[in-house]
Amino acid sequence: MSRRAARSSRSRSRSAPGRAARCCFASARSTERSARTTTRWWSSHSSRAARPGAISPRRFAGPARRSSAGPRRRAKAAAGERTTCASTRAAPRSAGASPPSPTPVCRSTPSRLRRGRRARCRWSGACATATWSTCSGRVESRAGRDGWGSPSARCSTGPAGGSTSSGTSLRRTGGRARRCACCPHAPTPAGGADDAGAAWRSRVSAMDLHGLILAGGRGSRAVTHLPKVMLPVGGATLVERNVTLLRDAFSVREVVVVVGHLAERVREHLGDGSRLGVRIRYATCDRPERGLGLGLLAAEPLLRRRPFATILGDEVYVGSNHEELARWRERDADAVVAVRESPDPEQVSANYAVELDGDRVTGLVEKPARPTTRTMGCGTYLLGPSIFDALRATPPSRRSGRLELTDALDRLARDTRNVYAFPLAGEYVNVNTREDHARARHLVRARQLEQARVSVVIPTFQEVETIGAVVADFADRAEQVLVVDNASSDGTAEAARRAGAEVEEVRLGGYGDTIRHGLDRASGDVLVVVEADGSFRARDLPKLLEYAKDADLVVGTRTARPLNGVGTNMHGVVRAANIGAAKLMELLWMSAPVRLTDVGCTYRALWRDAYATLRPWLTGTGPEAAPEMIAAALISGLSVLEVPVGYHPRRGGESKHSADYAHLARTAMRMMRRVVALRATTWSGAPPTEPRGGA
Structure with a gap:
């Protein structure tokens, strides 16, 4: 018998049911640690997979790197075999089976969770070198994220204590520890899967979402002596109200403001954002009259391929439910647009019409002359980096000659079928004229006067x-x-x-x-x-x-x-x-x-x-x-x-x-x-x- 055949025979005998087989991810010195982390990963993975719209780990998997494991382990990985952790002493189970109690089966797949794999984050749009913790299903990333702590900082998406179950330290880029906000595996607290999902959504929203306000328009129909976004409504300017809305509803701490007409007035008015409790950075669109699409493209370098919430700077929302929109990121959509039902066709014509199939967007039309739907789109969006590719592929509008954001979203919705609509509650005013300004002022002041x-x-x-x-x-x-x-x-x-x-x-x-x-x-x-x-x-x-x-x-x-x-x-x-x-x-x-x-x-x-x-x-x-x-x-x-x-x-x-x-x-x-x-x-x-x- 050849040496290779002998090694294969010994490997099969170790993996027999009832025998202690070592997990291919764990070293000989980390067997017990691997067993402990298996339980945590199982509860986290099963709770995420049970929710509608959950993100599958396979979607994040990219081409595998060559592992440091030996040829026998690589062969098993290629064949997709599973082995049991040494401490579980239980046979592998089929996919979807429930884990035994109290020692669950290690469901980690060598081809999916090996250290050194590349995980592609759908929201970041970038392929990030990710270190997957042993059998834990949690990712620690070097993607372009805000970082925390010292060289031994732990991934805060892990279990209690702020570290991953395997205790793996975060890798560092540029002297800062990083993590992937889009890890599909969330810790499962005592409350169960629903609490786990809520905790994951809250942490992702506060940690990763940027804000974008488009404030470069001239707005000559409403005002001539200052930027339209600086019109006062209810004790604050339009742009201040929307910065505050991003901060409170989406937990945004960094806002990009696109300026154009009278840009210095807006910069002087908002400053660095410390007065409003956020950090504000500015992007300049030299020709804002050529469409909102150019404004978004001007802000692309500052958004760093991250998801972002966008609000047009000249809109007013009273009693809205933007907090619920912030939770829609779990859908893994390319874009989410806020919509309202309007019985007035003229109001739909003044904005954009949205065609729906359930909650999925099938088409959008900018300022339709004869709208065929009562669903009106508003100037609030939850966008991913794919919108920039759609904008670059979208020609200027034949009707207006402008690069319209609505046209790019229509293209994205038809190509990917991954654009959704969010029903917006409360009152909404798009301030285009003096009459719109007066109506917005009345709505805000009437609500304030009640208290x-x-x-x-x-x-x-x-x-x-x-x-x-x-x-x-x-x-x-x-x-x-x-x-x-x-x-x-x-x-x-x-x-x-x-x-x-x-x-x-x-x-x-x-x-x-x-x-x-x-x-x-x-x-x-x-x-x-x-x-x-x-x-x-x-x-x-x-x-x-x-x-x-x-x-x-x-x-x-x-x-x-x-x-x-x-x-x-x-x-x-x-x-x-x-x-x-x-x-x-x-x-x-x-x-x-x-x-x-x-x-x-x-x-x-x-x-x-x-x-x-x-x-x-x-x-x-x-x-x-x-x-x-x-x-x-x-x-x-x-x-x-x-x-x-x-x-x-x-x-x-x-x-x-x-x-x-x-x-x-x-x-x-x-x-x-x-x-x-x-x-x-x-x-x-x-x-x-x-x-x-x-x-």
Whole structure:
């Protein structure tokens, strides 16, 4: 008998049932360790395989490297034989069989789990040299991933303790330990397969997903003086809202922003992202008008062949379920698009239509003239690296001449049948026009107003006769009534306290300083300013709050004659002067979508975030503070609305600013001088005047 035949005979005798056969992956010194890891791998592998859409390990397997094992082991590997671990003393079982208890069979296949194999990650799109732990089914990768720890760092996809069951140290690339986020084998916690899947999805989402925001468009139909993505909605710009959405819904910590039109404005606005809790990097698309596809290709080098969540920078989502979309990565899809059912064909035509077979996408059409489906696509996508190959293979649109992302997704869906649709909940607005901007603002503010606290600020000086009644009138309609008494000597502060108001006694320069002090100290989400002389009523407050859903600053107007009480001074010269000054402001801000009729009305409501934006511009110490606030809002791009309110005679004393024509003339001159100065400041490009007090 030849030596080779003798070795083969001895090998068969060792592998007989009931005999201790050594696992071909484990060395003689690691037999017990291999048996321990077998149990963990079995539970992990079986739980993953049982879930619909689970990723098979065979899909990750590439061409095998030549193992350091001997010829006999390589021959067994080629034949696909299985051997039992020495500690199990059990015969191999067929695929799909349940493991015996308490010592399961080692189901590791030599041709699949040998050390040094290459594992191809579908999401990374790169062939990564992977070290598979002995019989554990877990991969530690040198692919381009964020790394952790020291040279002996462990793969955190392993069992408890943050290391693989075999204790294999992570390989290092560039001095950093790496791991493969797409390992199909997840640890099975005590809760079973469902908990294992949830833990794996959560870890993969937080660890590996990048964010991409396309913010290079011009958006001339909505705005002309700044990038469209910097339009304010609900206290934040469009691009800020979407960065925050990526951070919170997808656990993204690194966001790539593609800029184009007025790129420096966007860079200056977002900075490095630390203010928003993420790291922001920028890619520049020189010709954003040529389509979204060019923007994606510009960002490709920064995404490093990783999966990424994409949101168009000019869209608004309210009450959406983006968190559920983040879990769809387990489907191993080439792309996932967010869709909504729309009964309005015009809305579908303004976006893109999606044809479905169940939840699989069979076709997409950009801005169809006559949509054949009610399924409308939104600007949220979960994409893999294969989208870049599809973009390069897609010609420009015959209709628009642009390289459309929708056309590339349509090509990918037809070629691979691996593009899925995700039903998006909540409200959605694609901001293309001023009307879209107004609708988005209304949706966001209406939701905020449901939980908002209202603070009423009342500036006073020698108003003891009226302050008690004014506080009592507003106390039932606001969470806070704050009276700011500017050095009154007639007992105004004590009267306000007896009526139930919070009182701050100050010594400031004038009326404007007193209002700012109160707004700075108020605690509400919506801030209301009202006079202490009883000329305005609390019954108009719900009207101001309702219009606050559509504007950042809501200002009352006293020019509606049916609402004015008998005996007011809002007639004749006073009325004409206020209307004339208001029209002058309209002329100075011709491009702003605002209509003004009364610049002197101090009854107004504004959101706290809007006040924070206006605060650096507010310096007026006297009655000029009223039009100054409106001018600052127009400069800052905030929305301003006028609402007719009732105007009643004073209950006591006389007006400090319009008691006679001399007072009225001085007041008008101060107002107009401040308004013109603010407009001249914006024309010169100078920064706003720093406030003299803390914001």
